[in-house]
């Protein structure tokens with residue numbers, strides 16, 4: 001099966017200078033295999049906490065230097081890895097994985113995430129843990145928008161607008177970014193048509209549409 005555009009873009013965010021990549025929720029191991037085929041020089045480890053995906057991961061990575069582990073989140077993370085990948089998960093799960101072993105972030109220089117929801121909260125969460133946003137990419141695949149974020153150690157202040165839309169996505173304003181907010185606005189407008197003007201949500205939705213319109217037309 002050809003690797004998805006999303007995983008190819010995730011791979012492109014990972015620095016080759018890392019000691020190693022620790023991929024939580026590796027599933028079939030496609031991201032690590034892509035890095036291996038690209039000639040990534042550091043250690044590669046895939047972690048799964050479920051037997052089915054773990055079996056796929058170990059079978060797919062046989063005869064490669066990729067190591068695997070059936071364990072929870074970053075329980076097995078060591079100093080051999082400096083890049084942490086958390087992709088294809090909801091923010092609640094991501095935060096749960098980190099909160100369980102926060103001290104292990106001392107090993108980590110780069111975190112690459114693809115959170116499937118609560119993206120502004122995800123930005124805020126890692127920024128509060130001492131990371132700053134280094135790169136952001138947005139793409140649409142199979143009718144779903146994905147925002148991929150690379151954090152590196154450091155401090156930077158962000159406005160609410162930057163946390164919400166993404167500081168880099170706001171600057172690059174890619175086609176997918178514009179389309180995403182056009183689609184959101186279309187859905188919100190349809191919702192607005194069905195809501196009574198006296199409903200408290202009415203003004204909130206109206207403001208959100210106006211804010212999105214301003215952002216994409218700036």
Ligand SMILES: C[S@@+](CC[C@H](N)C(=O)[O-])C[C@H]1O[C@@H](n2cnc3c(N)ncnc32)[C@H](O)[C@@H]1O
Nearest residue numbers: 024025026027047048049050053072073087088
């Ligand atoms: C939707 S898949 C995403 C796979 C791959 N990372 C990607 O982006 O395509 C999420 C994977 O994370 C695994 N997972 C979820 N929570 C986990 C945890 N706490 N520790 C290890 N793996 C976890 C699931 O078993 C599942 O295979």
